[in-house]
Amino acid sequence: MSKSPNREVASLTRVPLPVEAARIGATGWQLARTGARVVGNVFSKGSLQHKVIKQIPKTFSDLGPTYVKLGQIIASSPGAFGEPLSREFRSLLDRVPPADKDEVHRLLREELGGEPTDLFETFDDEPFASASIAQVHYAKLHSGEPVVVKIQRPGIRRRVAADLQILKRGAQVAELAKLGQRLSAQDVVADFADNLAEELDFRLEAQSMDAWVAHMHSSPLGENIRVPQVYWDLTSERVLTMERVEGIRIDDAAAILKAGFDGEELVKALL
Numbered sequence: 511m512s513k514s515p516n517r518e519v520a521s522l523t524r525v526p527l528p529v530e531a532a533r534i535g536a537t538g539w540q541l542a543r544t545g546a547r548v549v550g551n552v553f554s555k556g557s558l559q560h561k562v563i564k565q566i567p568k569t570f571s572d573l574g575p576t577y578v579k580l581g582q583i584i585a586s587s588p589g590a591f592g593e594p595l596s597r598e599f600r601s602l603l604d605r606v607p608p609a610d611k612d613e614v615h616r617l618l619r620e621e622l623g624g625e626p627t628d629l630f631e632t633f634d635d636e637p638f639a640s641a642s643i644a645q646v647h648y649a650k651l652h653s654g655e656p657v658v659v660k661i662q663r664p665g666i667r668r669r670v671a672a673d674l675q676i677l678k679r680g681a682q683v684a685e686l687a688k689l690g691q692r693l694s695a696q697d698v699v700a701d702f703a704d705n706l707a708e709e710l711d712f713r714l715e716a717q718s719m720d721a722w723v724a725h726m727h728s729s730p731l732g733e734n735i736r737v738p739q740v741y742w743d744l745t746s747e748r749v750l751t752m753e754r755v756e757g758i759r760i761d762d763a764a765a766i767l768k769a770g771f772d773g774e775e776l777v778k779a780l781l
Contacts, residue, residue: 524671533672537573544569560594567599571606575666576673578602578642579706608640613664614647621746629744633659643709648754655753657741660712662748667710674703712750716740719752734779 544565551561570577584591585599614635618626626633630649637645643666647659681699684690708714719740726732736755744751758765760780767773 524675529668530672530675533669534676537673537676540569540572543572563595563598567601570599571602574669574673575642575663576670576677576706578606580702582642583702602642606640606642606645608637608645609661609663611635614645614661617661617664617748621749622744630657630659637661643706644712649751651741651744657744657751658738658754659744660750660752662710662712670706670710674699674706678703711747712745713747716742716745716750716752731779 547565547568548561554561567581570581581599581602585596585603588596615626618624618629622629626635626649631652631654632650634648637647639646642663644660644662647661649657649659651657677699678696681690681695684693684695719737722737723739726735726737738753738755741751741753758769760766763773766776
C-alpha cells in the first residue's frame with residue numbers, strides 16, 4: 511500500500527443535491543423528534559434549558575457519525591462548552607453501536623482484497639471498541655503476531671460529506687446573528703471539516719505513527735515511549751493494521767499508580 515497519500519486524497523467530494531436534500535430531511539426529522547421529547551417532559555422538574563441539553567446527545571447519536579464526532583469534541587472540551595453540556599455528551603465517547611459484520615467483511619475485500627480468514631490467522635468479528643469514525647478488532651497475523659485492525663465505518667464518507675454541507679449552510683445562517691459572528695461559526699465548521707476529512711484517510715494516521723517511531727529512536731525518551739508498528743501490507747485508506755500493545759487508559763490515574771509508574775515522570779515524558 512502507498513505510504514505517501516497526497517493531502518488532496520483526504521478531501522471529501524461534494525455530494526449531489528438530492529443526497530444532501532435527503533440528509534436535510536433526515537436531520538429535520540430527528541430535530542422534530544427531539545422537540546417532541548422535550549415537550550413530553552415539559553412538566554417535569556428542571557429548567558427548559560436543562561431538558562433541551564439532556565436530549566441533544568441522543569439526537570446527535572441518532573443523526574450518525576458526523577454529529578457523534580462533534581458531540582465527542584463537546585464532551586472533551588468542558589472549558590469551551592461548559593461542564594454541564596460536556597458532561598451530557600460523554601455518553602457518546604464509547605457507546606457507539608458497531609457496524610454490520612457483513613458490511614465490515616465487504617470493506618475488507620474492497621480495501622485489502624480478501625476475506626478476514628484469508629488476510630489473518632484469526633479475526634474477531636465483534637469489535638472491542640466502536641467509535642464514530644471506526645471500530646477496532648483484535649486479530650492475529652499468519653506469522654503469529656497479535657494485531658488490532660481499525661476499520662472505517664462502511665459508507666461513512668458519503669454521509670459525512672452530506673452532513674458537512676448541511677453544517678456549512680447552518681454556519682452561514684448562524685453568522686447572521688451576532689453570537690454566530692462572535693463564535694466564527696463558519697471557521698469552526700471549516701476547521702472541523704478539514705480535520706474530519708484527514709481522519710478519514712487512515713494512511714495519514716499510519717504515516718504519523720511511523721514518523722513518531724523515527725523521532726523516538728533519536729530521543730532519550732525512546733526507551734520509555736512505545737508506538738505500535740504499522741503493517742503497511744494490511745493498511746489502506748480505510749483500514750489500519752497495527753501491532754497490539756496492552757496499556758492503561760491515561761485518565762485512569764489509580765491504575766497507573768498501582769502499576770508502579772511515577773506519575774510526575776510520566777507526565778514529563780508525555781509533555
